[in-house]
Amino acid sequence: MPTLSPIEYADASPQVRSVYDDIKKTRNVPDVNNFWKFLARDPATLKRTWESVKEVMAPGAIDPLTTEMIYLAVSVTNGCGYCIASHTAAARKAGMTEAMAGELMAVVGMANETNRLANGYRVPIDAAFDT
Amino acid sequence: MPTLSPIEYADASPQVRSVYDDIKKTRNVPDVNNFWKFLARDPATLKRTWESVKEVMAPGAIDPLTTEMIYLAVSVTNGCGYCIASHTAAARKAGMTEAMAGELMAVVGMANETNRLANGYRVPIDAAFDT
Amino acid sequence: MPTLSPIEYADASPQVRSVYDDIKKTRNVPDVNNFWKFLARDPATLKRTWESVKEVMAPGAIDPLTTEMIYLAVSVTNGCGYCIASHTAAARKAGMTEAMAGELMAVVGMANETNRLANGYRVPIDAAFDT
């Protein structure tokens, strides 16, 4: 069943190659990650997702390293193994040190804990937060 | 039923007051948030949670604003209404501008989307991420 | 729009009344909770869900109080407001003291934290756990 196999550049349609080329150029990498090679089975989603990711991850009011760390924090919370591996690599490339990685995990763990304490105690929102 | 009502400073035991005092001093605020007032029903958890939060949120390799944004990103992913409200306020106090808030939400949304695309396509982890 | 309104006993069909009667008799309560009154819009799901809940929550190898606390722990983790409220009430009725409620929340919070630390550090399963 071909659906769950990746599409390599050599086998890609011109439409898919065009997205791969833009990923490689934007990120300055020799090849695209498995994520894109699997998504290539659905060229419309490949193109839309890449363009959205490119826009969202571009430097803006938040710097690229912080953006990557936020991405990683969400992926750890959701338990997405692939995303944890790929965004740990991306965050390191963007400058995340081992000390920062450790603190990131500590914050993510703590937030997941206090989120449940707030749920469990059914804490009402302070009036001050809404003014 | 008293369990789900907050404990105000005036009604608190010396043990709980001591935690409240440390929160107020550390954060330089006149009163503690509802979260702590509800947690005070279980003084051991109040004390342990505050000491953990104080340690985890202290300045370190990651700056306080980024730490707050990571906390907020987790809370948005988990859909914890109280935590979203309180940590939006905390992140703003730490310097999050409206532009940064918008970008944060965009990154959190995108990560939640691609986490599911990676799940759905059952993408295997690239060998490069494990070296 | 009638779909999201509850069905009271007086307005219920014989099929729905029969489920309500069994709930009231089994739990020794004068009326059923909102959960069942809303589910009654779909009588087949009402009947199947009640019969499954009755079977799963019946005394067995695990005692009724522990069963209720496990239910509550899941509901807190998922952030289901209705379920937290209803199963807190049920657990108390089954004997959960305030001290137990506090410890339950502490364990749920801690498990949610360490679940993410295990995710984030990508910890492999110890061989000893599989033998």
Place this chain on the structure above:
Amino acid sequence: MPTLSPIEYADASPQVRSVYDDIKKTRNVPDVNNFWKFLARDPATLKRTWESVKEVMAPGAIDPLTTEMIYLAVSVTNGCGYCIASHTAAARKAGMTEAMAGELMAVVGMANETNRLANGYRVPIDAAFDT
């Protein structure tokens, strides 16, 4: 440790065999999936779960293909690897084409994204949705 090993037909009790027989007959398959073989460790849950699944997945107001796609959408959102694999297979058997699989993933991804945007912006429910 036998708990986490599957129970094959040849080794199954009459009670378990009876469920296996009904699964095989209902689905017209030569053997049951691992899911049922592991659940067989708890014959009461095996029987109740199968009867519930059989009732819920039966043709009704929603056709079988749509039912399988809804099941798959939930499994992808929860990141259940086994369920994604088994319900992708089931949805294909029910008629899901590769184009439909791609669109399904796109919708699931988008819903997970907008769910978090709605959380993060704390959007209040429009009055029109409640009338």
Place this chain on the structure above:
Amino acid sequence: MPTLSPIEYADASPQVRSVYDDIKKTRNVPDVNNFWKFLARDPATLKRTWESVKEVMAPGAIDPLTTEMIYLAVSVTNGCGYCIASHTAAARKAGMTEAMAGELMAVVGMANETNRLANGYRVPIDAAFDT
């Protein structure tokens, strides 16, 4: 604090109005939902999200009603109150009957249950699903 207040058409910038106009025209509605009015605080995310939603929800290999039901199934699983309300309304507009709504909830509930049984029993993926 203006951040969490909606932007009405009369107060919107030309860029935001242009998105609102396209939503109203595409959906043939007199006004946009709160979701878009809150997202308008971040015009880039408003525009990108609308264009993605428009593309993903357009008729394709999956019909519009099924697409809306998949969206709703994800929102129910994530417990997003706003999304459940808005996509229940959208699914009804697309043709979801009360019987279909009931079956949808039943399937979503069952999938969430079996996802956890598969997790808890640590069921390995059948070889047949990978061929």
Place this chain on the structure above:
Amino acid sequence: MPTLSPIEYADASPQVRSVYDDIKKTRNVPDVNNFWKFLARDPATLKRTWESVKEVMAPGAIDPLTTEMIYLAVSVTNGCGYCIASHTAAARKAGMTEAMAGELMAVVGMANETNRLANGYRVPIDAAFDT
């Protein structure tokens, strides 16, 4: 890349060894699990997490077996593979029989199902639960 490799006792710093020693003594085990060996990359988080776990899991108003089963219920709900494996082992050591394990999974599955039915039907909290 050393970050994701475990730290064995022989290679550990005095600070880490001190935590390992306390884990081994408290649990009466010859070596610590992988979880702690990976966490040891961040000694502050190792120490804080162990001390919190030790406090939370200590006998109190809830007995140790019930505490372990609650932990396991959360881990199954979150789909944390490592945590399911390690806390299944811990719960068995604390006395969880095979019959109890089966009932635990049944309750966790059912709670995950009814949590979504409560979400989907948007059931309002009964007044009786708040008094």
